[in-house]
Amino acid sequence: GGNSHNSYQHKLHASAEERRLMEVELRDAVNKNQLHVEYQPVVNAASDHTLVGFEALVRWNNPKFGNVSPGKFIPVAEDARLIVPIGEWVLRQACRDAMQWPETTKVAVNISVDQLTSPAFMETVISALHDSGLPAWRLELEVTESIFLRDGGLAIKILERIRGLGIKLSLDDFGTGYSSLGYLSNVRFDTIKVDRSFVQGAAKKKAESLAIIRAVVAMADALDLSTTAEGVETEAELQLIQELGCKKIQGYYFGRPMRFADSLDLFKAAQRRNVA
Ligand code: C2E
Ligand code: MG
Numbered sequence: 001g002g003n004s005h006n007s008y009q010h011k012l013h014a015s016a017e018e019r020r021l022m023e024v025e026l027r028d029a030v031n032k033n034q035l036h037v038e039y040q041p042v043v044n045a046a047s048d049h050t051l052v053g054f055e056a057l058v059r060w061n062n063p064k065f066g067n068v069s070p071g072k073f074i075p076v077a078e079d080a081r082l083i084v085p086i087g088e089w090v091l092r093q094a095c096r097d098a099m100q101w102p103e104t105t106k107v108a109v110n111i112s113v114d115q116l117t118s119p120a121f122m123e124t125v126i127s128a129l130h131d132s133g134l135p136a137w138r139l140e141l142e143v144t145e146s147i148f149l150r151d152g153g154l155a156i157k158i159l160e161r162i163r164g165l166g167i168k169l170s171l172d173d174f175g176t177g178y179s180s181l182g183y184l185s186n187v188r189f190d191t192i193k194v195d196r197s198f199v200q201g202a203a204k205k206k207a208e209s210l211a212i213i214r215a216v217v218a219m220a221d222a223l224d225l226s227t228t229a230e231g232v233e234t235e236a237e238l239q240l241i242q243e244l245g246c247k248k249i250q251g252y253y254f255g256r257p258m259r260f261a262d263s264l265d266l267f268k269a270a271q272r273r274n275v276a
């Protein structure tokens with residue numbers, strides 16, 4: 001009836017209002033030091049589970065909103081084009097932090113389409129590497145299939161130039177977007193990241209998820225690309241993913257996103273084990 005209609009309108013209004021307030025707060029988030037980066041381990045799927053790197057995941061703590069998840073504030077930042085300065089801050093921080101890890105450890109940074117196609121993006125990446133001293137091969141940029149939707153031609157050109165610098169490229173959340181296999185022949189990715197939904201579906205014996213992971217791994221193997229399974233939480237999921245032949249694993253089973261200081265402690269603990 002009329003009442004439920006009104007409350008629906010009210011909800012929509014409240015959410016738009018919340019986004020507007022969030023946008024206002026996000027504008028000074030970098031200057032007010034409200035952002036930090038957490039790092040989640042990525043390990044080899046092979047039996048020893050060596051640490052190969054970390055994915056940088058941005059965090060926002062704001063006095064009005066508290067801790068806001070990136071799933072919520074990144075879309076707001078994208079709409080307001082604040083993703084360009086925020087993304088640059090994350091990239092520079094991640095490159096600097098990675099320099100403190102042992103010298104084979106990589107760092108992966110998520111890049112939104114508006115950031116990738118912004119005019120100064122190449123310069124920003126080059127200067128982030130230069131200022132931190134991080135070698136290009138230790139930096140990995142993660143993009144999703146959505147980049148091919150809006151201005152595919154421009155995105156492909158920029159990705160080629162990124163590759164030309166020696167930076168690694170990953171295709172994130174694979175299988176959840178508007179997948180068209182054509183772009184895999186236009187851009188040379190290093191890694192395909194199999195979305196968590198397939199990993200968890202496969203663990204529940206969902207035939208479609210199993211078939212999709214098998215197909216992605218077979219295709220990646222044929223194209224000589226690596227694969228990372230996202231969202232591995234349990235021993236059972238780990239075993240299944242190993243059987244399916246994914247090369248790398250990321251998920252709560254091996255580690256949640258952690259503060260930079262805690263990532264350093266991981267190496268110190270490993271060093272103590274080696275000395276002992
Ligand atoms: P993503 O790039 O696919 O990152 C993986 C997300 O899955 C992270 O969520 C991570 O905490 C979560 N995750 C990892 N392992 C597990 C697991 O075993 N179980 C479950 N349930 N979740 C797991 P988070 O940190 O909330 O980030 C969400 C998304 O926000 C990211 O998805 C990425 O698309 C975006 N994002 C995060 N940081 C940045 C950034 O600096 N720039 C941009 N453009 N996007 C970012
Ligand atoms: Mg990612």
Ligand code: MG
Pocket residue numbers: 172173193195230
């Ligand atoms: Mg992902």
Ligand code: MG
Pocket residue numbers: 173
């Ligand atoms: Mg994801």
